[in-house]
Amino acid sequence: MAFNDNQDGEMMSEINVTPLVDVMLVLLVVFIVTAPLLTPQSLKISLPKAEAVQSLDHPQQISLVVDAHGNLELERMHVSDQGLAELLRKRSADPQFQLQVAADQAVPYGRIAELMALAQHAGVAKLSFVTLSK
Secondary structure (H helix, E strand, O other): OOOOOOOOOOOOOOOOOHHHHHHHHHHHHHHHHHHHHHOHHHOOOOOOOOOOOOOOOOOEEEEEEEOOOOOEEEOOEEEOHHHHHHHHHHHOOOOOEEEEEEEOOOOOHHHHHHHHHHHHHOOOOOEEEOOOOO
16 A cells, blocks of 8 residues: 555556666666676687788789770680670689779779679689779
8 A cells, every 4th residue: 555645545656767767877887887897898808819821823814994985805815795605605614713803983883883794604703803092
C-alpha cells in the first residue's frame, strides 16, 4: 500500500521513475568509462619486426590504351574489339597475366564497362587501371 495525501483514500497509481533513472545513469557512466578500454587501438602490444620480402613472381603485364574516341591500342598496335578478345584469350592462359587499362578521362564509362566485360569473357582474371597521382 502506498501512502498519499489524497482525502479520498485512494491508492497512488503512478510509478516512481527516479530510481530507474538513477540506475540508467550509473550504467551509462560505466559504459562510457569502459568503452575506450575495449578498442583494439588501446591495447598495448608489441608486434614482431621483419624485413619486407619481394615477390618472386613477376606478372606478365600488357597495356591497353583507350583514347578519347574509344579506339583501342594494345602494345602499340591498333586493334578492334574482336581482335582484342582473341589476343586476350591467347594470353589469359598464363596465370601471371595482368591487363593494365590506361583510358583517357573523356572516354564514357559505358565503353570501359564493355572492355571490362570483354576481358572477363576472354578469361582475364587480373585487371588494373592506370592513373596519375595528383
